[in-house]
Amino acid sequence: MAMMQEFKEFAVKGNVMDLAVGVIIGGAFGKIVESVVGDLVMPVVGAIIGKLDFSNLFVALRQAPEGTAMTLDALKKAGVPVLAYGNFITVAVNFAILAFIIFLMVKQINRLKRSAPPPPAPAPAPAEDVLLLREIRDSLRK
CATH class of the missing domain: 1.20.5 (Single alpha-helices involved in coiled-coils or other helix-helix interfaces)
Structure with a gap:
């Protein structure tokens, strides 16, 4: 429990x-x-x-049965082990394009989210000796 x-x-x-x-x-x-x-x-x-599709690039790792078309789908259906490196290339290129697009989107969102610049800092308070001198000056004027 x-x-x-x-x-x-x-x-x-x-x-x-x-x-x-x-x-x-x-x-x-x-x-x-x-x-x-x-x-x-x-x-x-x-x-x-040009067409950016490498999915039909492959290497058959075993002899295909007689009458089997030499396409990736046909070889897979026939149970022939294939090294489908073209599909990997296509996925990698798509990932690179996707990552770049996401980068651009995030960059744009961050640009829109930036707030206005902060207001300028207030002027520093005068030093104590300056205040004393002003007080003396003002007392002499009276």
């Missing part, structure tokens, strides 16, 4: 709830960024430098 109480206290702490909300929002944000990359950025990049 004590363990259940301890777990309840742990689970409802603010930090755990904040983390849970962060993970959920992060997942949704990940889908948004994935869509930005896949639907907006990659088509433009593909139009500029």
